[in-house]
Amino acid sequence: MTCTGDDVRDLAARVVARDGRALARALTWVESDVHRGPALVEALRVPGRAFRVGATGPPGAGKSTLVAALAVAWRQAGARVGVLAVDPSSPFHGGALLGDRIRMQALSGDTDVFIRSLATRGALGGLASAVHDAADVLEAAGFDPILIETVGVGQSEVEVTRAADVTVVVLAPGSGDVIQGMKAGLLEAADVLVVNQDDRDGADALVHALESALELRAIQPPPVLRTVATVGRGVEALRDALVARGPGSAAPEVVAERRRARAAARITAAVDASRAREFWRRAGALREDLADQVVAGRLGLAEAIARLAPDEAGTEAP
Amino acid sequence: MSDERPIRVLVAKAGLDGHDRGAKVVAAALRDAGCEVVYTGLRQTPEQIVEAALQEDVDAVGLSLHSGAHMTLFPRVLELLKAAGAGDILLTGGGIIPADDAARLAEMGVGRLFGPGTPLAELVTYVRDEVARRRAAGRTT
Incomplete structure (x- = not known):
């Protein structure tokens, strides 16, 4: 290794x-x-000092367009911007259609912007497992900030909060009805909430619905900002709101704690993956044999599991 | 490197025509065959196409052209790829391209070009085989 x-x-x-x-x-x-x-x-x-910004939200909210607009705003401030845009792989054949660049045309021709599309390759949670390493590589090449766009998510895919220092959840008019269902997951992931497509009917209603949903929370609620990403309206204010919550903010310990948790999560994921690979390399054939026996009714599932994982053997910490 | 990694293909519409149905059908077929397909949308310049191909580290670029500008755009993309040290990327594509033109483009180093009515399986097999061949020939690091 x-x-x-x-x-x-x-x-x-x-x-x-x-x-x-x-x-x-x-x-x-x-x-x-x-x-x-x-x-x-x-x-x-890499020291992990580049500002990592996550953008998530349901499909069609305008994540890619908003990420592109944010990248433009950061470029105007003189930054070199890295973008990691994640789209889903098919769980059936592994293929993926990576279409986020379509909304990012305004960034082409600028060598101080680097965009990479990543497929989830079986990872759940809205990101690709390689996203942390990919962000490290971009940081090593001098990109800061690094904007991380998730797949279109529903209620609970909040892996982005591990990968990013600060997360913006992007919603659009029409998604108001689903706010109740999102309270437990997606809304809690937001450091900043954005109602994008603010020029469309229903934007006011969505802002009000969000604000009343957030009132119920005990902790400091995230601000709700409005943008029209296609024309850049509200994007500068969004960038300011993100920076204000970033590593250079008044409360840098929040970001510091997230970075520590990220390191721990990366270690866990890598060790788990490595152990699982090694384990199944040795035990894959036995598993197939046991599955045959279970289906044939000769063996109970619990017994089959016990033969592969007898008493948690082999999992003791070093 | 393990060559089980998915084949990555950039599918792009070059030039000014807006007929993207073919490109979308091809993108979907490659995706369903297990490829990771980067689709960049309409009206791409050769510079944009090559920039995206390099950043995405694709194995192949598929250009869709119905404007008649193929004798300009294919050589230009090929030239830009080579200038960037990425001549190992397969450049293929399709559209309305006369056989004589396709033959001349092939002499320049462009891969097979597929006309209307091509069975999708044929195209997928070509991309798979050609990329496997090029990977085996050793891509530069």
């Missing part, structure tokens, strides 16, 4: 030197190569 070969060192150096092709290849490694991906991240060893 930690074999830092010449190719890894070479690619890391080129990423740090801001070679675009190397950066693209590095992102492929962290997405697809279980050996060289982690080795590359280790070689880069």
Whole structure:
């Protein structure tokens, strides 16, 4: 895992030197190569100081358009902006249609913006598992902020709060009816709420519905901002609201705690994945055999499980 | 690198025509065959297409063209890819392209071009085989 070969060192150096092709290849490694991906991240060893902003919300709310508009606002402020846009992989054939760039045309031709589309590849929660490593790679190449756009989400896909320092939840008129159902999940993920497509009918009603839903919360409710991302209206104010909650804010300990929790979550995920890979490499055939017996009625499910996981053996901590 | 990673393809509409049905059908077919398809929408310039292809680190670019500008746009995209050190990316596509033109483009290094009525399975097989061949030939790191 930690074999830092010449190719890894070479690619890391080129990423740090801001070679675009190397950066693209590095992102492929962290997405697809279980050996060289982690080795590359280790070689880069980024401090995790770039401002990571998550954007989530239901399909069609305008996440991609808003992310593009935010990127423009940050560019105007002189920042180099990285974008990670996640779309779902099919659980059936693994294919994916990655269409977020369609809404990001305004950013093309600018070498200080780098956009990468990621497919979820089986990860639940609205993100790709490679998104943390991908953000590290972008940070190593000098991008700050890094905007992370999730798939279109429903009520409970809030992985983005792990990946981002600050999360904006984007809603659009017409989604007012679902607010009741979202209270427990998506709304709680929001550091900032945005009603996008504010020029459409129903925007006022949505803002009011959100504000009354948030009143019931014990903690400080997030602000509700209004944007029309297609023309950039309200985007500067949104950027200010995000920055005000970021690492340079009056309460940096919130972001610091999230970054600590992120590191712990990344360690957990990587160790779990590594153990599971190794375990099933050895036990995959037995599992298939046990499944046959269960279906044939010769074995109970609990007994089949016990044969693979007898008494939690092998899971004791080092 | 493990070559079980999904094939990534950029499907783009180059030039000014707005006939994107073919591109969408092809994108859906490749997706259903297990590819990760980056679709960038209408009216893309060669520069935009190549920029997206490089950032997305795709194995193949599929251009859809119905404007008659194929003898300009295909060579331009190919030239930009090569200039960026990405000549290993397969450039293929389709639309209304006469056989003579397709032959000349093939001489320049453009892959197969597919006309209307091509069975989708044929196109998918071509992309899969050609990408596998190029990956085996060793992409530069």
